[in-house]
Amino acid sequence: xxxxxxxxRYHLIVFASALAAMVALAxxxxxxxxxxxxxxxxxxxPRMMAVLHRWTEWQRVQAGAVLEVDVPPRPAPPAxxxxxxxxxxxxxxxxxxxxxxxxxxxxxxxxPVALVALGVAGLLxxxxxxxxxxxxxxxxxxxxxxxxFPVTGWERAIGMGVAQVVLAAPLAWWALPRLxxxxxxxxxxxxAPSEADRLAERVGELTESRSxxxxxxAAELRRIERDLHDGTQARLVAIAMRLAMAREALDDDGGPxxxxxxxxxxxxxxxxxxxxxxxxxxxxxxxxDRGLAGAVSAVTAQAxxxxxxxxxxLGAVPAAVETAAYFIVAEAVTNATKHSGAARVAVRxxxxxxxxxxxxxxxxxxxxxxxGTGVTGIRRRAAALDGTVSIDSPSGGPTRLVVELPCAS
Amino acid sequence: MRVVIAEDNxxxxxxxxxxxxxxxxxxxxxxxxxxxxxxxxxxxxxDLVIADVRLPPSFRDEGIRAAVALRRADPxxxxxxxxxxxxxxxxxxxxxxxxxxxxxxxxxRVSRVGQFVEDVRRxxxxxxxxxxEVIAQLMxxxxxxxDSLTGREREVLSWMAQGLSNTEIGERLTITDNAVHKHIGxxxxxxxxxxxxxxxxxxxxxxxxxxxx
Numbered sequence: 001x002x003x004x005x006x007x008x009r010y011h012l013i014v015f016a017s018a019l020a021a022m023v024a025l026a027x028x029x030x031x032x033x034x035x036x037x038x039x040x041x042x043x044x045x046p047r048m049m050a051v052l053h054r055w056t057e058w059q060r061v062q063a064g065a066v067l068e069v070d071v072p073p074r075p076a077p078p079a080x081x082x083x084x085x086x087x088x089x090x091x092x093x094x095x096x097x098x099x100x101x102x103x104x105x106x107x108x109x110x111x112p113v114a115l116v117a118l119g120v121a122g123l124l125x126x127x128x129x130x131x132x133x134x135x136x137x138x139x140x141x142x143x144x145x146x147x148x149f150p151v152t153g154w155e156r157a158i159g160m161g162v163a164q165v166v167l168a169a170p171l172a173w174w175a176l177p178r179l180x181x182x183x184x185x186x187x188x189x190x191x192a193p194s195e196a197d198r199l200a201e202r203v204g205e206l207t208e209s210r211s212x213x214x215x216x217x218a219a220e221l222r223r224i225e226r227d228l229h230d231g232t233q234a235r236l237v238a239i240a241m242r243l244a245m246a247r248e249a250l251d252d253d254g255g256p257x258x259x260x261x262x263x264x265x266x267x268x269x270x271x272x273x274x275x276x277x278x279x280x281x282x283x284x285x286x287x288x289d290r291g292l293a294g295a296v297s298a299v300t301a302q303a304x305x306x307x308x309x310x311x312x313x314l315g316a317v318p319a320a321v322e323t324a325a326y327f328i329v330a331e332a333v334t335n336a337t338k339h340s341g342a343a344r345v346a347v348r349x350x351x352x353x354x355x356x357x358x359x360x361x362x363x364x365x366x367x368x369x370x371x372g373t374g375v376t377g378i379r380r381r382a383a384a385l386d387g388t389v390s391i392d393s394p395s396g397g398p399t400r401l402v403v404e405l406p407c408a409s
Numbered sequence: 410m411r412v413v414i415a416e417d418n419x420x421x422x423x424x425x426x427x428x429x430x431x432x433x434x435x436x437x438x439x440x441x442x443x444x445x446x447x448x449x450x451x452x453x454x455x456d457l458v459i460a461d462v463r464l465p466p467s468f469r470d471e472g473i474r475a476a477v478a479l480r481r482a483d484p485x486x487x488x489x490x491x492x493x494x495x496x497x498x499x500x501x502x503x504x505x506x507x508x509x510x511x512x513x514x515x516x517x518r519v520s521r522v523g524q525f526v527e528d529v530r531r532x533x534x535x536x537x538x539x540x541x542e543v544i545a546q547l548m549x550x551x552x553x554x555x556d557s558l559t560g561r562e563r564e565v566l567s568w569m570a571q572g573l574s575n576t577e578i579g580e581r582l583t584i585t586d587n588a589v590h591k592h593i594g595x596x597x598x599x600x601x602x603x604x605x606x607x608x609x610x611x612x613x614x615x616x617x618x619x620x621x622x
Contacts, residue, residue: 229463230418233493233516238420240520245428248522265520272517276494285494289463289470298498302546 007176008121010066014106014183015114017059021106024052028100046086049096056099059106060191063184074193075201094194102190110183117179123168131161207386211318211406214385218319225283233275240268284326292322296349299330304337306344313350321355321405324381328357332401335374336361340399354387357403365397378403410533411437413453415446415460415472416491425459425519432526441465443475450479450486457533462492462499473499480506489532491516495542501620504537509609512538512572528572537572537612544570547619557599565592570615 031048034041057073064071074095090096130143134151137143142150145160146167193201243265250258279285287295293311300307317325329347336345340363348358369375375391378401382389387405412434416422426436437453440446442465450458458479464471476488484507490499493516500513512532518540519525528538544567548555555563561582568578579589597603602614 226468229493230468234418234421237493237516237519238418238424240517241421241424241428241522244520244522245431269517269520276515276517280494286496286498289496298496301501302497304549 004173004176007066007117007180010062010180010184011114011117011121011176013062014110014180015118017055018106018110018114021103021110024055025103025107028052042083042087046083046090049090049099052099052103053095056102056191059102059187063187066180066184067188069188071188074191075197075204094196098191098194102187105186105190109186113179113183117176120168120172120175124165124172127161127164127168131157211320211385214320215318218323221283221323222288222319225279225285225288228275228279229285233272233279236268236272236275240265240272243268283323287322287326292317292325292349295326296329296347299326300333300345300347303333303345305342307333308344308346310346310348313348314355315351317351317355317405317407321385321407324385324387324405325349325355325357325403328378328381328403329359331374331377332357332359335367336363336399339367339374340364340397342397342399351407353406353408355405355407357405358400359402360398360400362398364395365393365399366395367391367393367399375401410456410530411435411453412457412459412529412533413437413446413449413455414439415441415443415449415458415464415475417441417461417463417465417468421461421516428519428522429526429529432522434526434529443471446475447479456487457529458486458488459529460488460490462490470499473502477502477506480511484508485510485535487532487535488512489514489529489538491519495540495546497543497546497620500539500543500616504613504616508613509535509537513543514538514540515542531572535609537609539571539612539616541567541571544619547616558596562592562596562599565589566596566615569593569596569611570619572609572612 028045028048031041031045034044060071060074127145131145131151134143134154134157137151142152143157144150145157145164149156149160151157151160243261247254247258247261247265250261254261284295286298289295290298293314296311297309300309329349333345333347336342336359340361342361342363345359345361348356350356367375369391375389379389381387382403382405385405387403390402391399392401393399412429414422414425414436416425416439422439422441426439429436437455438449440449446458446460446464449455458476460472460476462470462472464475472490472492476490479486479488480503486507487510488503489512490503491514492499495513495515503511503513510532512528514525514528518528532538547570548563548567555566558566564582565578568581573581575586575589575593579586582589600618602618
């Protein structure tokens, strides 16, 4: 901010808002006193604090204009879902405390700063407004200029008026910006988002971007599976088919050409087998065909022992979660089949804010995570999605594995 | 023999048509999707349907659904499903309807022309053909249940499950019919299955055993 009028305006705003802050503090105290009165305050206080927050936000913008700095809005807390939630944020968060502290400071600092600044501005403005009107002042209480000297005639009015403007101008130019910046800096410092708020915001951003990346990745794998299926795999089959027919068309041996054809034919078949295996570990085709519910049912249906599968609570989940869940179920069911000695396994999937995968067996328990990679793989897949894994496997059984994968995006 | 082919990939459908025609198998129609398949079957009354699993519009499991629907309508209609990958559940769904005349093979198998045409004829004649991969999945799934079998017996079991006759098994293993018969008797005794002759009922019995837990 460069021009003097801007600073005068800022000081006027500070003066007015500091006065308003006094009122606001009084109203807040009244609100708090109303808490025991039929819970009126319980509802009112959080609303007041929200208004206060918006107001302090506005003050920051004003301060930012003075300092010519960009003031990004402070990170908003997650939306509160009721009075209880609002109070929890109020009492546990640092936001409201900062707002309150600044409001008090604003009264203590802003009011004197604004008064001094507006006084200086007055020294500059008064002669211009009042000196031409000196004759309106009563004789026993004449207009005084240069702080003390009475104006008794036009000569004095003009002389002293000009003198006061000349003297006050540098003072105003010197003092007003400094006082404004002092106040603005105090305001921004007091209302800066706390480190915890900043971190929380950053974590929120990172969580979101990570889940987007994972989803994009899963969608990409699904696309690649489709592309390979419709493109490369189909072409390989077509090539192999034609090579086979060419081999047939040749007489018995076919000599060198026959041998080359044979190599090409067998090589193509090997390539098809390898490609199929790669695709299966990358993105199981059944997942593309039948979705998670169908794919899980397929996995459990081909386990080596009876698996009771319940996917009735399964809704739509993000692609990344779907893929991870598929591999987790496959791994867990394989583990149960191979190592637990169980006669039955139960698999249950239900989705909401999280996808909950529950796999239990009636085996001998005592799952040792340090041995075998099954559980490690499950933990790794769950961790990639910020999920949790809990295993309850007392020696002698039964074993119960619960994996929760967050689905909100 | 007349077949109807449901395959959306032109490269594959033309190759398949070429191959079958060269073996004197008439291709009555080639359709690109499941709806077209149902219509073509009504129209042409083929001796065999060859269907891809992934068909338009959504390229999921339309082929399996269409095959199951066709079998429900006519349990005697032979259907051979070809796919880029095999899933045990699909095999089970195909086997659940009708008796015999069912095949489920990887598309790779088309490149073994002689064997493939043999499989085509077997399915058209009411036999059962299961891809070795399906059987491998079943035998892995069955795990411990097959411990009592010798290596050779497991081999014979796998061939049986794929739908081969005793003679064919004997040819593959270069052993006599009699030896095959003895192996089969031993397998059935060990697994506690009632001995049945070749054909679909035996395949089904073996598959059911492998699939059952």
